Amino acid sequence: MIQKLIENIKKTNAPIVVGLDPMLSYIPEHIKKAAFEEYGETLKGAAEAVWMYNKKIVDAVYDLIPAVKPQIAMYEQFGIPGLIAFQKTIDYCHEKGLVVIGDVKRGDIGSTSAAYATAHLGRVQVGTQMLTPFGEDFATVNPYLGTDGIKPFLDVCHEEKKGIFVLVKTSNPSSGEFQDRLIAEPRTEAAQCIAAAPDPAKSVQSGTDGMRPLYELVGEKVAEWADSCMGETYSYVGAVVGATYPEMGKTLRRVMPKCFILVPGYGAQGGKASDLACFFNEDGLGAIVNSSRGIIAAYKQEKYAAFGAEHFAEASRAAVTDMIEDINGALGHRF
Amino acid sequence: MIQKLIENIKKTNAPIVVGLDPMLSYIPEHIKKAAFEEYGETLKGAAEAVWMYNKKIVDAVYDLIPAVKPQIAMYEQFGIPGLIAFQKTIDYCHEKGLVVIGDVKRGDIGSTSAAYATAHLGRVQVGTQMLTPFGEDFATVNPYLGTDGIKPFLDVCHEEKKGIFVLVKTSNPSSGEFQDRLIAEPRTEAAQCIAAAPDPAKSVQSGTDGMRPLYELVGEKVAEWADSCMGETYSYVGAVVGATYPEMGKTLRRVMPKCFILVPGYGAQGGKASDLACFFNEDGLGAIVNSSRGIIAAYKQEKYAAFGAEHFAEASRAAVTDMIEDINGALGHRF
Numbered sequence: 001m002i003q004k005l006i007e008n009i010k011k012t013n014a015p016i017v018v019g020l021d022p023m024l025s026y027i028p029e030h031i032k033k034a035a036f037e038e039y040g041e042t043l044k045g046a047a048e049a050v051w052m053y054n055k056k057i058v059d060a061v062y063d064l065i066p067a068v069k070p071q072i073a074m075y076e077q078f079g080i081p082g083l084i085a086f087q088k089t090i091d092y093c094h095e096k097g098l099v100v101i102g103d104v105k106r107g108d109i110g111s112t113s114a115a116y117a118t119a120h121l122g123r124v125q126v127g128t129q130m131l132t133p134f135g136e137d138f139a140t141v142n143p144y145l146g147t148d149g150i151k152p153f154l155d156v157c158h159e160e161k162k163g164i165f166v167l168v169k170t171s172n173p174s175s176g177e178f179q180d181r182l183i184a185e186p187r188t189e190a191a192q193c194i195a196a197a198p199d200p201a202k203s204v205q206s207g208t209d210g211m212r213p214l215y216e217l218v219g220e221k222v223a224e225w226a227d228s229c230m231g232e233t234y235s236y237v238g239a240v241v242g243a244t245y246p247e248m249g250k251t252l253r254r255v256m257p258k259c260f261i262l263v264p265g266y267g268a269q270g271g272k273a274s275d276l277a278c279f280f281n282e283d284g285l286g287a288i289v290n291s292s293r294g295i296i297a298a299y300k301q302e303k304y305a306a307f308g309a310e311h312f313a314e315a316s317r318a319a320v321t322d323m324i325e326d327i328n329g330a331l332g333h334r335f
Numbered sequence: 336m337i338q339k340l341i342e343n344i345k346k347t348n349a350p351i352v353v354g355l356d357p358m359l360s361y362i363p364e365h366i367k368k369a370a371f372e373e374y375g376e377t378l379k380g381a382a383e384a385v386w387m388y389n390k391k392i393v394d395a396v397y398d399l400i401p402a403v404k405p406q407i408a409m410y411e412q413f414g415i416p417g418l419i420a421f422q423k424t425i426d427y428c429h430e431k432g433l434v435v436i437g438d439v440k441r442g443d444i445g446s447t448s449a450a451y452a453t454a455h456l457g458r459v460q461v462g463t464q465m466l467t468p469f470g471e472d473f474a475t476v477n478p479y480l481g482t483d484g485i486k487p488f489l490d491v492c493h494e495e496k497k498g499i500f501v502l503v504k505t506s507n508p509s510s511g512e513f514q515d516r517l518i519a520e521p522r523t524e525a526a527q528c529i530a531a532a533p534d535p536a537k538s539v540q541s542g543t544d545g546m547r548p549l550y551e552l553v554g555e556k557v558a559e560w561a562d563s564c565m566g567e568t569y570s571y572v573g574a575v576v577g578a579t580y581p582e583m584g585k586t587l588r589r590v591m592p593k594c595f596i597l598v599p600g601y602g603a604q605g606g607k608a609s610d611l612a613c614f615f616n617e618d619g620l621g622a623i624v625n626s627s628r629g630i631i632a633a634y635k636q637e638k639y640a641a642f643g644a645e646h647f648a649e650a651s652r653a654a655v656t657d658m659i660e661d662i663n664g665a666l667g668h669r670f
Contacts, residue, residue, distance in 0.1 A: 023446065024461070032462070041462030073443055073450035077459050079468035080422060084415055105443055107477060108408055109507040111358065115408035124412050126359070127367070127376030133414035142442060144479040145505050146512030170480050172444040177481030178553065184519035184546050211519050214549065218513065 001137045001162050002231040002238075002260065005099045006285060008066030014324045015280070015331075017101060017262070018061060018316075019292025020054055020089060021071040026297040027053045028309035047081035050074075053312075054089045057296055058096060060313035061320045067099035069262075069290055090136055100136045101262065105167065107142030107149045114152035121153070121162040138163040140240060140262070143218050150225055154237070157229050163236040163260075166222045168252060169215040171242025171265030179215040215248065219255040226259045234260055234286065241279065243271025243289065250278040253286070261287045267294035267323070273330035280331060289327060295319045336472045336497050337566040337573075337595065340434045341620060343401030349659045350615070350666075352436060352597070353396060353651075354627025355389050355424060356406035361632040362388045363644035382416035385409075388647075389424045392631055393431060395648035396655045402434035404597075404625055425471055435471045436597065440502065442477030442484045449487035456488070456497040473498040475575060475597070478553050482560075489564055489572070498571040498595075501557045503587060504550040506577025506600030514550040550583065554590040561594045569595055569621065576614065578606025578624065585613040588621070596622045602629035602658070608665035615666060624662055630654045 009015050024032070024046060032049045039045035058068070068089075075086035093100050106116040120139040123130045141153055141164045153164050169179055219239065226235035238260035241249050253261065261279050265271040266289045279287035298304045298319035299312040307315035344350050359367065362384050370384035393403070403424075410421035428435050441451040455474040458465045476488055476499045488499050504514055554574065561570035570593045576584050578600035588596065596614050600606040601624050614622035633639045633654035634647040642650035 036462055041464040043466055046461040071447055073447045076454035077450040080419055083418055108440055112406055112408045115412040119411040126381040127371055129376040131378055133412055142477050142479055144477055146509035148507040148509040172483040174481035174483040182519040184517040
């Protein structure tokens with residue numbers, strides 16, 4: 001599936017992913033009205049509004065982008081009907097040829113992690129049948145529980161040619177609370193080589209005396225897991241690193257050379273295109289930048305207000321075009 | 336809801352929780368056969384088997400226990416039908432007066448964490464209606480993203496009088512990979528006081544020179560969050576600490592005096608009753624010990640084999656009785 005992601009990126013010349021994270025407050029009144037008229041002000045009504053909204057946005061942008069990233073929390077908040085809308089969205093995006101990254105941030109241990117991996121990337125045996133639960137192509141995964149939590153995902157990735165993005169350094173303001181803590185243990189030999197490479201940002205981020213922040217240690221682990229799960233040039237195992245921390249991104253890019261980096265935090269969260277170059281490799285690949293609100297609720301921005309709520313999906317298309325131009329301009333490359 | 340948990344524990348004299356983590360391999364053939372005959376070898380068939388299995392176990396043990404902890408991964412692996420079984424299980428356990436701890440290990444940032452909190456503990460506004468999605472009483476939460484990830488859960492806990500258990504030190508073998516790393520930053524003043532208390536285990540766990548492991552730092556944060564969200568004697572904010580690490584449990588018990596500790600790892604994972612005393616406070620409260628496989632698949636153990644697959648639920652009841660006796664024996668207390 002990493003090959004399919006790379007192909008899609010090259011085909012669209014767009015290293016971006018659209019976050020399908022619908023909030024009811026983003027959805028135009030005429031869509032909510034129609035859904036509530038059909039199903040009432042119920043979880044089912046809300047889920048129908050979400051699905052209609054998603055469908056129109058996907059119809060408007062699918063030919064411009066390689067992938068989508070539905071955030072499951074936004075569906076889970078509408079209970080079972082919400083998760084049915086999540087499932088419909090995945091299936092519809094697949095019909096349109098898009099790679100689907102399930103932003104599920106799951107993570108547990110042993111058989112429980114295996115069950116999550118099955119739920120989102122694998123197939124489950126029921127009697128004599130092998131059935132597909134949600135069927136995303138990639139899933140985001142939380143590393144706090146260590147290798148026991150990740151290994152079951154790697155097994156499913158191997159089997160199904162699916163992939164994961166492991167949280168390394170998240171885009172939020174308090175991500176440093178634990179992720180940036182300096183670890184009082186020396187670097188491994190390999191890590192020392194990376195650290196010894198000339199990089200002025202390095203000394204700022206990693207402190208002195210061979211100590212390094214937790215996110216770097218997690219990045220090293222991700223690189224190890226990635227080595228065990230290689231596609232042609234990139235691994236099935238990638239990482240999440242926030243656009244809001246470009247200096248850390250520079251270090252992590254080198255710590256995890258074969259990993260695709262999923263980069264949230266562009267646009268609404270404050271990450272700028274000029275900060276993104278460091279997340280990419282010299283081949284112009286290796287990163288995929290997410291925007292959610294900035295695309296799906298574009299019609300609410302002054303810049304795209306002329307489209308009006310009726311034409312929200314066209315506003316999303318304009319916002320995608322602008323985002324691709326902004327990022328490719330800053331990267332100075334075309335495939 | 337922390338008050339209800341405490342009342343239920345006192346009423347049953349059982350500081351335990353039964354993990355409803357059904358695997359198809361645990362479910363007796365006669366139940367699977369009936370479910371597959373009705374719905375085929377489908378996700379719906381599997382989910383029906385899970386639900387029938389859970390219902391019989393709950394019917395057999397509900398009067399002995401204060402709470403259940405369904406592990407959502409085991410339901411999510413059967414897609415939408417699986418999650419319908421999860422919902423039915425929650426609702427049925429509520430009918431039986433049980434506290435329901437959703438073992439969901441969610442964690443994200445900002446509006447996304449708020450959506451997860453809403454999904455599992457809160458209510459969502461749809462038009463003029465306030466609706467309940469899954470409606471558990473407690474949820475487990477992953478701290479890797481810091482306060483931004485936890486704060487939205489605290490807001491919902493305040494509003495709905497619900498609770499969370501934050502992962503601090505998990506029960507799995509590789510939990511130390513990140514959680515045990517020594518942090519090269521001095522303790523806060525409060526933490527120094529705790530560390531200065533006479534505890535021979537302390538020096539072993541926390542290294543020297545004021546450095547401390549990541550889990551202890553996370554524990555301190557949990558204690559802070561807990562202070563902001565108090566019930567009568569305990570907080571709505573608790574922690575997860577594995578039975579497999581009793582020495583660390585001893586430290587964490589003192590770092591988080593007002594937190595209930597949810598203790599996985601007893602039984603099948605190797606944790607012993609004699610290791611559990613350190614997780615409790617002097618009032619005999621402050622911890623709740625989970626067993627999943629050891630209870631729900633008791634009939635597969637030699638000790639309970641005489642019940643046979645037909646009487647699996649009675650085997651579960653016997654296993655609950657034995658677990659309560661084992662733990663209360665080791666704790667040497669009754670309420």
